[in-house]
Amino acid sequence: MTFEQVIESNITDVKARIKRAAEKSGRSAEDILLVAVTKTIPVNTIELAIRKKVNHLGENRVQELVEKYDILKERCNWHFIGRLQTNKVKYIVDKVSMVHSVDRLNLAQEIQKRAKASGRVLDILIQVNISGEDTKAGISPENLVPFLKRVANFPNIKVKGLMTIAPYACDPEDIRWIFRGLKNISIDIGRENIDNIDMRYLSMGMSNDFEVAIEEGANIVRIGSSIFGERHYPKG
Ligand SMILES: *Cc1c(COP(=O)(O)O)cnc(C)c1O
Numbered sequence: 001m002t003f004e005q006v007i008e009s010n011i012t013d014v015k016a017r018i019k020r021a022a023e024k025s026g027r028s029a030e031d032i033l034l035v036a037v038t039k040t041i042p043v044n045t046i047e048l049a050i051r052k053k054v055n056h057l058g059e060n061r062v063q064e065l066v067e068k069y070d071i072l073k074e075r076c077n078w079h080f081i082g083r084l085q086t087n088k089v090k091y092i093v094d095k096v097s098m099v100h101s102v103d104r105l106n107l108a109q110e111i112q113k114r115a116k117a118s119g120r121v122l123d124i125l126i127q128v129n130i131s132g133e134d135t136k137a138g139i140s141p142e143n144l145v146p147f148l149k150r151v152a153n154f155p156n157i158k159v160k161g162l163m164t165i166a167p168y169a170c171d172p173e174d175i176r177w178i179f180r181g182l183k184n185i186s187i188d189i190g191r192e193n194i195d196n197i198d199m200r201y202l203s204m205g206m207s208n209d210f211e212v213a214i215e216e217g218a219n220i221v222r223i224g225s226s227i228f229g230e231r232h233y234p235k236g
Pocket of ligand 1: 037039060081082165206207208222223224225226
């Protein structure tokens with residue numbers, strides 16, 4: 001198989017697995033948005049995925065997103081999924097369709113300021129730390145509602161749901177509770193009917209665990225290595 005055929009067959013395989021998991025939870029493949037995580041992946045490889053109609057891309061570093069955006073522009077939808085420094089919001093605010101990783105008030109304030117300056121309303125997800133691990137970013141479940149009530153007042157931000165990153169588990173069954181936990185929190189918040197707060201999206205599930213995440217209600221999955229292969233980070 002050529003490299004192009006490998007990527008194509010990976011995409012076909014991932015889409016089939018998404019469909020199966022969606023159907024298992026009473027939904028269809030169209031209900032699940034596939035965000036291809038393209039960190040470290042070169043543009044010419046990304047173009048193979050775009051040709052297969054995978055046109056939502058996830059990046060976790062601002063500089064890398066900006067460099068790739070300069071080439072691919074509006075040929076795809078850009079999702080920012082990594083830890084976002086407030087002083088870098090200005091570089092991506094006019095480029096991304098969604099920020100998945102908002103987890104603190106000063107970041108939301110900066111997004112509000114920059115989105116207003118570029119005359120747009122930016123869709124965001126709030127990152128929640130369900131597992132309670134210190135190493136994971138995200139707001140704790142206890143602090144989520146007060147936080148949402150603050151963000152709800154920002155006119156240039158639209159909260160569209162929640163995101164979480166589960167710790168790696170050899171057996172994804174061991175982290176099913178995390179996905180179920182985020183789903184339950186989103187249901188609770190939906191019931192609070194907070195103005196300007198929408199719980200439409202749950203961004204959870206990566207290569208190792210996306211089927212379990214979908215079974216528990218994910219409707220955005222962020223998948224890198226199952227599409228592009230193992231990542232090779234530059235040395236140094
Ligand atoms: C890298 C990354 C992913 C994708 O990870 P894979 O295991 O390669 O699918 C998903 N979400 C976030 C936030 C990431 O940083």
